[in-house]
Amino acid sequence: xxxxxxxxxxxxxxxxxxxTKKAIQKLPAEGxxxxxxxxxxxxxxxxxxxxNGNGYTVDSKTEGDGFAVTVTVTxxxxxxKPKTGAVICFSRNVMGEGDDTLGKNLMKTYIYSLTExxxxxxxxxxxxxxxxxxxxxxDVLEDLKTLExxxxxxxxxxxxxxxxxxxxxxxIGDITNMFTITEVMNxxxxxIIL
Amino acid sequence: xxxxxxxxxxxxxxxxxxxxxxxxxxxxxxLPGQLGDACGICLRVADEHLTEAxxxxxxxxxxxxxxxxxxxxxxxxxxxxxx
Numbered sequence: 107x108x109x110x111x112x113x114x115x116x117x118x119x120x121x122x123x124x125x126t127k128k129a130i131q132k133l134p135a136e137g138x139x140x141x142x143x144x145x146x147x148x149x150x151x152x153x154x155x156x157x158n159g160n161g162y163t164v165d166s167k168t169e170g171d172g173f174a175v176t177v178t179v180t181x182x183x184x185x186x187k188p189k190t191g192a193v194i195c196f197s198r199n200v201m202g203e204g205d206d207t208l209g210k211n212l213m214k215t216y217i218y219s220l221t222e223x224x225x226x227x228x229x230x231x232x233x234x235x236x237x238x239x240x241x242x243x244x245d246v247l248e249d250l251k252t253l254e255x256x257x258x259x260x261x262x263x264x265x266x267x268x269x270x271x272x273x274x275x276x277x278i279g280d281i282t283n284m285f286t287i288t289e290v291m292n293x294x295x296x297x298i299i300l
Numbered sequence: 301x302x303x304x305x306x307x308x309x310x311x312x313x314x315x316x317x318x319x320x321x322x323x324x325x326x327x328x329x330x331l332p333g334q335l336g337d338a339c340g341i342c343l344r345v346a347d348e349h350l351t352e353a354x355x356x357x358x359x360x361x362x363x364x365x366x367x368x369x370x371x372x373x374x375x376x377x378x379x380x381x382x383x
Contacts, residue, residue, distance in 0.1 A: 211314050211341055214328035248327070 196236030233263035
């Protein structure tokens with residue numbers, strides 16, 4: 107059985123998951139193990155969700171200052187490409203150009219629709235006007251919570267929260283920066299920008 | 301149990317959404333494919349708010365095209381027309 111090692115120490119989510127999936131695709135037909143070094147429990151949780159969703163077995167143990175997560179892929183599971191959700195970027199709190207009332211409602215229907223698709227998005231980024239969608243008064247908060255429970259990583263641009271002075275109103279996900287946004291978009295198989 | 305309100309056009313759907321806002325919890329969602337594509341926006345309301353929702357729409361004079369009861373059968377959503 108082939109074993110692939112990944113050092114994801116210090117890498118923010120969802121990069122450990124993305125790198126794990128890429129490694130899985132490099133496994134031969136007989137399957138193998140992917141051993142991922144991570145330094146936080148959120149990464150373990152996200153890798154585990156991805157593994158369970160694809161029928162892989164997963165095991166984690168502490169190693170040094172971090173954790174070693176082993177994903178075992180059987181020959182049967184190798185036959186199918188791992189399901190990969192999209193990275194979706196929300197740059198506005200309305201969808202499309204034109205009437206903002208319509209755009210606000212279209213955005214609600216879009217995010218609701220994301221909760222019902224077979225493979226939930228890997229990551230949602232909210233920046234500029236999109237940063238209002240993750241605050242406590244957001245109309246889409248319940249749907250974002252549903253997505254988060256399905257394993258979608260939700261991140262809002264810290265500079266944007268600061269600019270609009272709404273950091274204390276953030277109600278879901280974590281705060282991220284442009285380095286992470288750039289890196290994740292660069293690594294993603296599919297990025298959608300709204 | 302939730303109920304789905306459909307409307308004859310998008311303006312009515314958005315007007316209804318605004319009417320419900322801050323009065324009762326409502327989810328704006330896309331019209332399920334099997335219910336047609338006339339107006340792509342519909343509203344989902346929980347059972348306990350059905351009567352109030354109907355009353356609010358009647359008071360605001362917003363015509364409802366159809367109300368459906370949302371059921372889950374074998375893991376799939378089924379939309380049962382209400383009288």
